[in-house]
Amino acid sequence: MFSGRQRYWWFQMIGWGGLFLIHLFFAWFYGKFDTPEDRILFFTRALSFVVIGVILTHLMRMFILRLHLLGHNWGLQLLNFILLSIITASICSIIEQQVYKQFELFTQREIDVLKRRGIWLVSFNNMISWFIYMFIWNAIYIIYHYTRDYQQQQIDTLQLKSLVRELELKTIKSNINPHFIFNALNSIRALVDENPGRAREAITELSNILRSSITMHKTESVTLKNELAIIEDYLALEQVRFEDRLAVSYDIDSNTLEKQIPPMMLQMLVENAIKHGISREVQGGLVYIAARLSNNLIELCVQNTGKLTAEKEDTGFGLNSIRDRLKLLYPGRSGFEIRQLNPETVEAKIELPA
Template sequence: MTKNGSRYYWWCQIGGWGTLALLLVLNSTTLEQKLTHKDVEIMLITVLTGILVTHVFREVIRSSGWALLSVEKAIPKFLLGIVLVCIADGLIRIGLADALGLSSMKAEFMTRLLTLTADTGVVIVPWTLIYYLFHYIQISSKQQLDTFKLEALVKELELKTIKAHINPHFIFNALNSIRALIDENPARARTAITELSNILRSSMQAEKLETVTFEKELNIVKDYLALEHIRFEDRLQVEYEIDEDTLDQPIPPMMLQTLVENAIKHGISRQVEGGKVRIVSDFKDDYHELVILNTGVLNGNRNSDGFGLASTKNRLQLLFGQKANFDIREVNDNTVEARVLIPVDMSK
């Protein structure tokens, strides 16, 4: 709790129990009873004991996380807590009254305890309701605000992702390659135009989708690599190791495309003799594991094209939870591995 929140709590405690003391005084005055020193001392014990037991109760609630529970789960815990607090309050008041010689009741101990417990319950029950409702509303408001922030972040990440993938250099390179093929191989040129069209259409549609199937994303990547093969020719080798059972798994749109594009741009294109891109998709434990291996080195570049490690992790975790993860590393002197882990929904 913040410093201001703690101060507010104590003002409420003192104000609430002080109001109770004032009501007791007014009640005595209304009944035309003379307020004695003994009555004042008993009221003081009542207020101080009430503050003590409710403060301890509050600490139990906070440390146990009861205020974070749903109403159904919170009710039995709070009921038990109320009973124990009322009994504790009664025991303390009886003990202090007897020790200070303020008790005028000649009843048996259990009768006195039950009477004081019932009296305390009249105050503790509304105190507990107010405390729980205050935190319930506060937590609900915070969760709503967090939801809005997450939605805004998702939209921002999606926008950055789409902008990053409509790469003008790739488009210009693809168009130049297609132009060179028009006379040399018209059939391949027509196919290349279709492949480029598929990639651009997918980029435009990605803004409207949270996830796509891995199969759909893989088909776009195959079109992309086919276009890049026209440019790199024998300098680009591609291998696929795909478990067919993973094809219907959801992944963020254009994520695989981006990782492969980075593998080409920061790996293959910088190798004089070119290199290899290997795409692996399989299940590992309860995860869909997606691995992109490419010839090259990191050179400290973990944040290329605005699609860095942090933003990729955020996007995965927003869509699939905290268990989703992304990492990129060198696995040997001339190979870089980008690895994505997405939890598998076992309920399906």
């Protein structure tokens, strides 16, 4: 809204203007506007007070910036600002008295006090008043800069976390891409000699998979509908290799089809089910894929025939990449587990915010 310089001058006008209004209120309250001369005297003195305050605090600010006093530790900053307030207050007091003397702004009562108490004692009392103003000004100035720097630090920290998170996701994705392509190529290579027609279809399916894996680097989420389309292409390739050893079953809630999920995550569960489940079973088995909504969560479930082997299932790249991505994308708002559902079936389940 305002630049730093504009904001500074707005604060100066509001602060010193507020002090002027406070003096005006008390002068009116205590009946110091009885005569035109009283009013002229008040406004002249109040104007000189504001002008001296604005000029000296501005010079004080230039001094603070020139010597980088805000860069010191808190203890040294406090000492510097106390000394600076004392020096500035002393200068303000001297200037104010000289202005009063030059333009004859002292009242008769003040002249009597000067004669009775002496110029130095009155000057000291006046300096104390100015010191209070200068110290408050410095305190506000320090607090403002501390708050602004703290907010900027928070913004920088969030931006850094976002950058780190983006780099981590890209690193994970760069590893997923060749990992997935390698497995897809294994599924298609047997078709080239045995069934050229099916090989052409498989090449189309593979191109869809490659297009999806490339697009994956540009987005953090896809619709479940698009993810299932890639899974269908992948399973079609795998069924070429496993033939009747691989059966597939879907149970997809239609309300989940347009929901956003991380790309390739469900596909990796399917790939994991075939690699560690179906491929190890002599008779093959079933891959069951389900998606449903429950308690404002998207539940993605993949079940496969087989047995859970902890040393491979827990440390494999695919499952670790799923855990890492969930942690980065939905910290504290997602879940992932893989377990032996029964003696014949392994289940992997992901829960995401709907």
